[in-house]
Amino acid sequence: MTVISSTKNLEALSFTLVAEFAADVKRVWQIWEDPRQLERWWGPPTWPATFEQLDFEPGGKAAYYMTGPDGEKARGWWRITSIQAPTRLEFDDGFADENGAPVEAMGTTHATVTLEEIGDRTRMTVLSTFESEEQMNQMVEMGMEEGMKEAAGQIDAILAEHSHA
Structure with missing residues (x-):
């Protein structure tokens, strides 16, 4: 397992996931920018993701859904706020209704992804910040951590398959 740590910080309303991979930064970046690679790990194994849209640019949007074991679909959206390839990505992430419209009541999470070279490995830090303690608790109860x-545990297999630099 590549996940080094996951830390909840209630004061900062944040959740941080740190993982390391036996691949260089450019290769790990591809699992974010390529929707076909992204959808193979963004959802946990029992809730695989399908990206219907991924405009990988600042201001770009993504639309996706995760399909549960019973066929139920949970929809989500991203709004990419910043890209500094291949080391930093920031986006707002939220739930969507069946038409893809944001579900305001569920709030928005802001994600900051940082990739850094550690020798011949890459450390990926995903920092999620929440709007409120209620929202954070709700996400934790839903099994976000x-x-x-x-989800991150699926990345090694994707990285091992091919690196098209």
Whole structure:
């Protein structure tokens, strides 16, 4: 397992996942910018993701859904706020209704992804910040921490397959 740590910080309303991979930064960046690679790990194994849209540029949007074991679909959206390839990505992330419209009541999470070279490995830090303690607790209750760990656990296999530099 590549996940080094996951830390909840209630004061900062944040959740941080740190993982390391036996691949260079440019290769790890591809699992974010390529929707076909992204959808193979963004959802945990029991809730695989399908990206219907990924405009990988500042101001770009993504639309995706995760399909549960019983066929239920949970939809989500991203709004990319910053890209500094290949080391930093920031986006707002939220839930969507069946038409893809944001579900305001669920709030928005802001994600900051940082990739850094550690020797011949890459350390990926995903910092998620929440709007309120209620929202954070709701996400934790929905299994966000476990889900993100399981999702990140799928990355090694993707990286091992091919690196098209």
